Amino acid sequence: KQEVTQIPAALSVPEGENLVLNCSFTDSAIYNLQWFRQDPGKGLTSLLLIQSSQREQTSGRLNASLDKSSGRSTLYIAASQPGDSATYLCAAGPGGTSYGKLTFGQGTILTVHP
């Protein structure tokens, strides 16, 4: 059974800092890994999707990496802004008959203060 863990559970940084959010998963037989952002009282917004054959994906100030062999993914946020404050969730996507059924971590609550 896949288990996904995110560290740290919460992070508070001053504006402008570069930061790294960590995600680890127990079963390396994943098809893809997806990072989401969740604002309070809102649904999930997809940030980045990394296929198992890829090592990283970039979108603007966000960069996500994937190391299947070690069961880890990181989300790097450059030059953080107060608007980046949200909960960040990673989710492992299996292949085969379970394709698309994501297992989520518990999230990292990020606060960026001015």
Place this chain on the structure above:
Amino acid sequence: EAGVAQSPRYKIIEKRQSVAFWCNPISGHATLYWYQQILGQGPKLLIQFQNNGVVDDSQLPKDRFSAERLKGVDSTLKIQPAKLEDSAVYLCASRDRFTGELFFGEGSRLTVL
């Protein structure tokens, strides 16, 4: 492109009452999911549909939860009778068949008193 639509956004009921949530996925997305998110936790899959057929409902509490997707587009999730522990956000998602990316709706927040 319109996103995943869900309603109602909020619902408060008393235990043992029933409630239904509706979802309209992104046009053309054949795969639809219902997830349950309890406060402070990541979402947990309840059921997966492929068109109008159930692919996986192994984590759906079938004694009280039911879901359908009769015409392969809209879906309804029902809880009857509700328990206190059903208080959660119910998220609907649909999947892009080319990229595998999941897109979520805003969710329906249920409070059971």
